Amino acid sequence: NAGVTQTPKFRVLKTGQSMTLLCAQDMNHEYMYWYRQDPGMGLRLIHYSVGEGTTAKGEVPDGYNVSRLKKQNFLLGLESAAPSQTSVYFCASSLERDYNEQFFGPGTRLTVL
Amino acid sequence: AQTVTQSQPEMSVQEAETVTLSCTYDTSESNYYLFWYKQPPSRQMILVIRQEAYKQQNATENRFSVNFQKAAKSFSLKISDSQLGDTAMYFCAFKNTNAGKSTFGDGTTLTVKP
Numbered sequence: 001n002a003g004v005t006q007t008p009k010f011r012v013l014k015t016g017q018s019m020t021l022l023c024a025q026d027m028n029h030e031y032m033y034w035y036r037q038d039p040g041m042g043l044r045l046i047h048y049s050v051g052e053g054t055t056a057k058g059e060v061p062d063g064y065n066v067s068r069l070k071k072q073n074f075l076l077g078l079e080s081a082a083p084s085q086t087s088v089y090f091c092a093s094s095l096e097r098d099y100n101e102q103f104f105g106p107g108t109r110l111t112v113l
Numbered sequence: 114a115q116t117v118t119q120s121q122p123e124m125s126v127q128e129a130e131t132v133t134l135s136c137t138y139d140t141s142e143s144n145y146y147l148f149w150y151k152q153p154p155s156r157q158m159i160l161v162i163r164q165e166a167y168k169q170q171n172a173t174e175n176r177f178s179v180n181f182q183k184a185a186k187s188f189s190l191k192i193s194d195s196q197l198g199d200t201a202m203y204f205c206a207f208k209n210t211n212a213g214k215s216t217f218g219d220g221t222t223l224t225v226k227p
Contacts, residue, residue, distance in 0.1 A: 004157075031213060040122070042204065042219035050213045058214065090158070098210050099146050101160040 004105040021076040023091030030096045032074040036087040119218035136205030148206040
């Protein structure tokens with residue numbers, strides 16, 4: 001199993017450009033998550049999904065959109081990138097039961113100039 | 114909303130010694146789950162240990178154990194016989210029953226010195 005994979009690993013954008021980050025998991029997990037990690041601020045939840053076709057807002061959703069058209073994929077979109085969105089983005093997935101841990105991807109380092 | 118506080122941004126320990134990382138949380142719920150995750154430098158985050166709030170017995174996983182104090186809302190991680198490979202950022206996480214999502218602390222960067 002590849003686990004949780006993220007594409008791309010690195011990206012540099014100019015202010016106002018758009019892009020989509022792809023997260024894929026091959027563990028048949030119901031739940032998927034997008035986080036951003038900034039220095040000294042830990043992990044902050046952007047959006048999450050509890051199943052195919054469903055999405056929900058996390059604590060910092062502004063400026064991002066997501067889609068979960070297939071169970072194994074969770075896409076994060078930036079419509080008009082801003083320098084404040086410079087961060088490391090992590091995707092995670094988990095089984096449905098509460099005691100199950102999240103499995104994380106390797107991260108995408110995004111810089112917005 | 115739940116909050117998770119890790120009051121030690123950085124810690125260091127000598128190889129083979131014991132270190133304890135602190136975590137406190139705030140909730141009005143009686144049943145929930147707590148996790149410690151490890152993020153090694155340039156590597157993926159992985160689970161270290163978990164605790165279910167309704168279980169009074171502290172969880173242990175080899176050299177890793179927790180001190181869960183429900184009344185104090187405290188969930189500290191003890192690493193015994195520290196190894197160089199334990200160098201990482203450690204995150205405490207809280208998950209409410211049926212919430213579908215977790216709240217993470219800001220992390221503690223642990224350095225194990227030879």
